[in-house]
Amino acid sequence: MRAWPAPHLPVVPGEPISLRLHDVARGEVAPVEPEGTASLYVCGVTPYDTTHMGHAATYVTFDVVGRALRDGGRAVTYVQNVTDVDDPLFERAARDGVDWRDLGSDQIALFLEDMTALGVIPPDHFMGVMESMPTIIAAVQRLVALGVTYEVVEDGVRDTYLDLAAAGGLGELSHLDRETMLAFSAERGGDPQRPGKRDPLDPMLWRGERQGEPAWDAGELGRGRPGWHIECTAIAMEHLGDHVDVQGGGTDLVFPHHEMSVVQAEAITGERPFARHTSHQAMVAYDGEKMSKSKGNLVRVSTLRSEGVDPMAIRLVLLAHHYRGEWEWTAEDLTRAQERLEHWRAGLSTDGGPDAIATIAAIRDAIADDLDTPTALGAVDAWAEQSLAGPGEVRSAPGELARAIDALLGIRL
Numbered sequence: 001m002r003a004w005p006a007p008h009l010p011v012v013p014g015e016p017i018s019l020r021l022h023d024v025a026r027g028e029v030a031p032v033e034p035e036g037t038a039s040l041y042v043c044g045v046t047p048y049d050t051t052h053m054g055h056a057a058t059y060v061t062f063d064v065v066g067r068a069l070r071d072g073g074r075a076v077t078y079v080q081n082v083t084d085v086d087d088p089l090f091e092r093a094a095r096d097g098v099d100w101r102d103l104g105s106d107q108i109a110l111f112l113e114d115m116t117a118l119g120v121i122p123p124d125h126f127m128g129v130m131e132s133m134p135t136i137i138a139a140v141q142r143l144v145a146l147g148v149t150y151e152v153v154e155d156g157v158r159d160t161y162l163d164l165a166a167a168g169g170l171g172e173l174s175h176l177d178r179e180t181m182l183a184f185s186a187e188r189g190g191d192p193q194r195p196g197k198r199d200p201l202d203p204m205l206w207r208g209e210r211q212g213e214p215a216w217d218a219g220e221l222g223r224g225r226p227g228w229h230i231e232c233t234a235i236a237m238e239h240l241g242d243h244v245d246v247q248g249g250g251t252d253l254v255f256p257h258h259e260m261s262v263v264q265a266e267a268i269t270g271e272r273p274f275a276r277h278t279s280h281q282a283m284v285a286y287d288g289e290k291m292s293k294s295k296g297n298l299v300r301v302s303t304l305r306s307e308g309v310d311p312m313a314i315r316l317v318l319l320a321h322h323y324r325g326e327w328e329w330t331a332e333d334l335t336r337a338q339e340r341l342e343h344w345r346a347g348l349s350t351d352g353g354p355d356a357i358a359t360i361a362a363i364r365d366a367i368a369d370d371l372d373t374p375t376a377l378g379a380v381d382a383w384a385e386q387s388l389a390g391p392g393e394v395r396s397a398p399g400e401l402a403r404a405i406d407a408l409l410g411i412r413l
Helices: 053-070 087-096 100-117 133-145 178-187 228-240 251-269 301-306 311-319 331-348 357-368 373-389 397-409
Strands: 020-023 028-031 038-042 076-082 125-128 149-154 157-162 204-208 224-226 244-250 275-281 284-286
Touching: 020 275, 038 053, 038 228, 053 076, 053 100, 053 244, 053 275, 053 284, 053 311, 053 357, 053 397, 076 228, 087 100, 100 301, 125 228, 133 149, 133 157, 133 204, 133 224, 133 228, 133 251, 157 251, 178 251, 224 228, 228 244, 228 251, 244 251, 251 275, 301 311, 311 331, 311 373, 331 373, 331 397, 357 373, 357 397, 373 397
Parallel strands: 038 076, 038 244, 076 125, 244 275
Antiparallel strands: 020 028, 149 157, 157 204, 204 224
């Protein structure tokens, strides 16, 4: 699957970023220290109701992670999946009376437009489930061969599950108690109440074919389709190897999705940890509730763009909130971002300005400190205010700072 076009990434002089990022498994902020090329895996969209601000916040956050890793000239391999085979997609297509493949294709195209407009650096591998099916099937077959799976048969249909007791590692990522795990599993795509499972939390690896559902041939597994978690495990391992430096997504993916993805990968490799950092974007609310497809309380990037809103103002709204803090989208937030964008552009349009070296260093320091983007924006605010207050001393300063803002924060001015 082809991703969107890559934006130009200016080179910024000065000391590069040494990124420190929160890791949920350790429960602390720790240095990101790749061995060679940095590897980044971010869970992608299920293509319907794209792209709402919860999505956008996630992809902008990990775009800043990628920019920070690239700042010192480090190579980054970035992988993102698309869950183009999934029950919610089928249900939405049936509701709307369209083919699920057509709905997925249309929504993916819209997502690409939104990411382009927001200046997000595209993944090197943008992989749908359908095109990755041989890789996913091979991962399930490997787990079967390792003896860490079992089958549940219902009405003659075989489903294959991971045996968590045999695989080991459950809870090492999320550190949740069992009661919370069971609740989250039920809420987030699991089937803890299903009879015949060895452990209610065991994730499905392969769902046998049912009437009216898409299915693929998978040898001894039988015809069917993959479970959600194994899709990301297989795609990440295929393109990034046995370990990833940063695994990312929203906080609603901590359990079960990221927990199970990691457990499956570690069962295959026999090595821990699969993800050296697992980091999460906090939820974005609207009208007092978490923004979600099921509730329908969505603010979409495409809607704002169609209304003439500058995508850089949208990006500024997202960067004005620390990625680990929950927040609520408001019209006032957008107005403040639009005013900030105008202020920055005015300050950078002067014939010279205050020396930008300290401001660029302050942006880098803030990003290095667990993506403290609000502080980074404040440093630019202060420079712009000073620039507008009087004649500039350094002719090159506006251009230098504009390139740094573009490279490090992804704001095109």
